[in-house]
Amino acid sequence: MSVPTNRPAGKRVLLMGTCLCDAFYDDVARATVEVLEHLGVSVEFPENQTCCGQPAFNSGDWPASRKVARHCAKVFQGDLPVIVPSGSCAAMNFHGNPLQFEKEPDASVDSLAKRTWEVMDFIANGLGVTEWKGGFEKPVRIAFHRSCHSRGSNSGEATLRLLESIKNVEVTVFGQAEQCCGFGGTFSVTFPHISGRMGSLKLDHILESNPDILVSGDMSCLMHLTGLARIQGRGIEHLHAIQILRNSIPGLAPSPA
Amino acid sequence: MSGLQPIELYARTITDEKQASVMDGSSSGTEKRFHVLSEDYEDPDALRRLAGAIKDHTLHHLGDYLAKAEQALTARGVHIHYADTAEDARQAILGILRSHGVQRLTKSKSMAAEEIHLNPFLIENGIECLESDLGEFIIQLDGDEPSHIVKPIIHKNRREIASTFLREGIGGEYNDDPEVITRRARVHLREKYMEAQAGITGANFVCADSGRLVLATNEGNSRFGMAPVPVHIALVGIEKVIPSERDLAVFLNLLGRSATGQQLTVYTEFINGPRSANQPDGPEHMHVVFMDNGRTDVLASDCAEILRCIRCGACQNVCPIYRQASGHAYRSTYGGPVGAVLSPLLFGDRFAELADLPKASTLCGACNEVCPVDIPIPDLLLRLRDKAKRENVPSAASIPMAPFATLATSPSLWRTAMTMSKVMNYLPVDVAPVRPLRDWLGQRTLPEWHGGDFRKWLSKRPKKTTD
Numbered sequence: 001m002s003v004p005t006n007r008p009a010g011k012r013v014l015l016m017g018t019c020l021c022d023a024f025y026d027d028v029a030r031a032t033v034e035v036l037e038h039l040g041v042s043v044e045f046p047e048n049q050t051c052c053g054q055p056a057f058n059s060g061d062w063p064a065s066r067k068v069a070r071h072c073a074k075v076f077q078g079d080l081p082v083i084v085p086s087g088s089c090a091a092m093n094f095h096g097n098p099l100q101f102e103k104e105p106d107a108s109v110d111s112l113a114k115r116t117w118e119v120m121d122f123i124a125n126g127l128g129v130t131e132w133k134g135g136f137e138k139p140v141r142i143a144f145h146r147s148c149h150s151r152g153s154n155s156g157e158a159t160l161r162l163l164e165s166i167k168n169v170e171v172t173v174f175g176q177a178e179q180c181c182g183f184g185g186t187f188s189v190t191f192p193h194i195s196g197r198m199g200s201l202k203l204d205h206i207l208e209s210n211p212d213i214l215v216s217g218d219m220s221c222l223m224h225l226t227g228l229a230r231i232q233g234r235g236i237e238h239l240h241a242i243q244i245l246r247n248s249i250p251g252l253a254p255s256p257a
Numbered sequence: 258m259s260g261l262q263p264i265e266l267y268a269r270t271i272t273d274e275k276q277a278s279v280m281d282g283s284s285s286g287t288e289k290r291f292h293v294l295s296e297d298y299e300d301p302d303a304l305r306r307l308a309g310a311i312k313d314h315t316l317h318h319l320g321d322y323l324a325k326a327e328q329a330l331t332a333r334g335v336h337i338h339y340a341d342t343a344e345d346a347r348q349a350i351l352g353i354l355r356s357h358g359v360q361r362l363t364k365s366k367s368m369a370a371e372e373i374h375l376n377p378f379l380i381e382n383g384i385e386c387l388e389s390d391l392g393e394f395i396i397q398l399d400g401d402e403p404s405h406i407v408k409p410i411i412h413k414n415r416r417e418i419a420s421t422f423l424r425e426g427i428g429g430e431y432n433d434d435p436e437v438i439t440r441r442a443r444v445h446l447r448e449k450y451m452e453a454q455a456g457i458t459g460a461n462f463v464c465a466d467s468g469r470l471v472l473a474t475n476e477g478n479s480r481f482g483m484a485p486v487p488v489h490i491a492l493v494g495i496e497k498v499i500p501s502e503r504d505l506a507v508f509l510n511l512l513g514r515s516a517t518g519q520q521l522t523v524y525t526e527f528i529n530g531p532r533s534a535n536q537p538d539g540p541e542h543m544h545v546v547f548m549d550n551g552r553t554d555v556l557a558s559d560c561a562e563i564l565r566c567i568r569c570g571a572c573q574n575v576c577p578i579y580r581q582a583s584g585h586a587y588r589s590t591y592g593g594p595v596g597a598v599l600s601p602l603l604f605g606d607r608f609a610e611l612a613d614l615p616k617a618s619t620l621c622g623a624c625n626e627v628c629p630v631d632i633p634i635p636d637l638l639l640r641l642r643d644k645a646k647r648e649n650v651p652s653a654a655s656i657p658m659a660p661f662a663t664l665a666t667s668p669s670l671w672r673t674a675m676t677m678s679k680v681m682n683y684l685p686v687d688v689a690p691v692r693p694l695r696d697w698l699g700q701r702t703l704p705e706w707h708g709g710d711f712r713k714w715l716s717k718r719p720k721k722t723t724d
Contacts, residue, residue, distance in 0.1 A: 022675050022708065022712070024703075026714065029711040045712075056662055058642075060643050068661075068666060071665065099640075100639075148619065148623070178575070179621075183619065187616075187620075189654075190653075191261075191264070192261075193269050194268050194582060198577045198578075230702045231701060
């Protein structure tokens with residue numbers, strides 16, 4: 001997989017909030033807005049957005065996923081960059097869609113592919129922010145799980161660089177980092193045993209590095225991993241990388257509950 | 258909603274011992290590959306892409322390169338046979354063996370031979386056929402099936418192998434020291450080599466410019482198998498042709514490193530043809546059987562990239578599903594990511610039966626990342642999922658997507674559903690409507706539903722204007 005070249009950047013963007021943030025992780029979408037605004041970017045959120053269509057695409061029901069993708073492309077039409085706090089949904093826009101529309105090209109879907117950025121990639125490579133001028137009072141050990149759908153994109157490198165530049169953040173090193181967490185969307189439903197074993201193994205490696213927070217660019221991986229961890233009695237604090245950026249800026253960090 | 262996926266079911270049945278063997282063997286393979294490639298090359302990805310491009314080029318001109326290879330081989334006195342199907346290949350080989358009066362032979366490791374179940378076929382036809390690769394030899398003794406492309410017995414540990422040797426009376430009392438096992442196999446096999454009348458091999462590459470066959474092995478068994486016999490038969494998939502000897506610089510450097518983390522395999526044989534007048538030994542007769550067996554169908558499909566495969570097994574090693582389920586879960590010669598693409602296509606008449614294989618993936622892309630010929634395996638898996646759906650192949654545990662598509666294209670319905678979803682916070686897991694979902698929730702907790710909260714926050718905050 002590779003990311004499109006010459007994507008538009010700039011200080012006006014559309015936010016694709018993702019269905020997971022819509023349903024569970026509202027604070028991730030919120031942090032995305034707050035961080036982008038902190039960088040002087042104006043963020044619009046098209047109300048009619050739903051999902052990128054990935055569940056149907058991965059299940060092989062392409063007529064269904066093309067229908068959702070067309071809706072999505074219509075909602076995000078125009079020429080503004082589309083920013084997504086998920087490597088997986090971003091890859092759906094710029095890699096999955098071209099694949100499923102190979103035999104029936106669609107101009108609006110094609111346009112969406114050429115304007116989509118995963119948020120950390122956008123901050124580092126779209127806005128050119130390579131150091132994050134934030135920090136924490138006390139040292140924080142972060143285990144960064146590089147989500148698989150960011151393979152071949154710039155998101156992993158961008159996230160790592162931004163996280164490592166934060167004052168008092170140490171990114172831990174753990175074994176078999178290239179291995180998938182085992183979520184895979186519907187895979188975790190149709191292959192529950194394999195998915196659970198993969199997740200537990202991933203947790204073993206992550207926890208061995210003794211992190212304070214588990215961080216990723218995809219809440220789907222974190223939902224799966226921390227859901228497993230909690231049932232296994234080894235819960236761990238987890239945040240999206242964009243929440244770390246936000247929380248490291250004193251004026252933006254949410255006050256402790 | 259019916260049952261569970263076959264690979265999932267298989268993974269539930271394998272013993273901890275077998276799973277540990279597969280896990281250890283494959284993860285150490287991944288580590289070794291990573292280290293040797295990154296130590297030796299500044300940008301291994303560039304090399305992988307180059308190899309993929311050479312293979313793609315060859316596949317696009319396969320007819321021309323095959324004709325060229327045939328011409329060069331024939332000029333050196335090699336007999337060429339073409340086999341369209343597995344049965345054609347088996348009959349061609351049997352015919353050659355009978356014409357030379359062969360009753361006993363040794364065979365080195367060949368995935369093409371595995372693919373057509375050559376060994377049992379020859380034995381049925383009264384020809385003694387001994388596997389000379391140590392792993393394949395053990396598989397043969399156990400009546401087992403290989404579970405990995407380069408490490409056929411990755412699923413066995415040394416204790417099991419020692420028990421097999423004890424049972425078969427190879428080398429005396431029980432001893433599970435790998436060195437002792439290897440030495441005992443060596444003594445046993447050497448006698449057999451000398452009794453053989455033919456040697457069967459595969460080929461890793463066939464150079465179209467010179468007709469040279471290249472075999473990469475670690476045990477020297479193919480070389481040993483050929484030395485004392487008058488007849489050599491190489492069974493070769495038509496996609497093994499590469500344009501020129503020069504290209505070996507790319508492929509040999511990638512093959513050993515990707516397969517076993519070696520810079521080069523211990524033996525790399527370059528076979529010119531039958532023995533020449535001034536060579537003291539080696540086969541006087543050489544036959545090459547070029548086998549199609551579904552390959553041209555794959556070439557014509559939208560998954561042709563899978564024919565770039567050089568059978569290194571790196572995708573199997575790195576695949577988390579392969580590691581959990583083992584190669585046997587894939588019910589065909591080729592397991593793991595490459596098998597999930599190749600098997601349903603290659604054995605076209607078994608497509609419906611094997612259409613579940615492409616589903617056994619999280620589409621994580623690790624296979625593509627390690628592939629020495631840069632095959633976009635996840636894309637091919639997705640295309641096969643689409644094909645299965647289009648052809649109405651029934652699938653276990655598939656989740657109907659039409660309701661999702663309706664919801665995701667009806668924005669107001671979507672928003673209502675999101676807000677309503679919070680009620681789920683107060684419902685017990687047991688009311689989940691379908692079994693897989695209950696299973697899912699049995700292993701994991703879901704986060705608290707916050708449906709619609711982000712939209713509410715956004716609409717309530719003072720509007721920010723930047724321009």
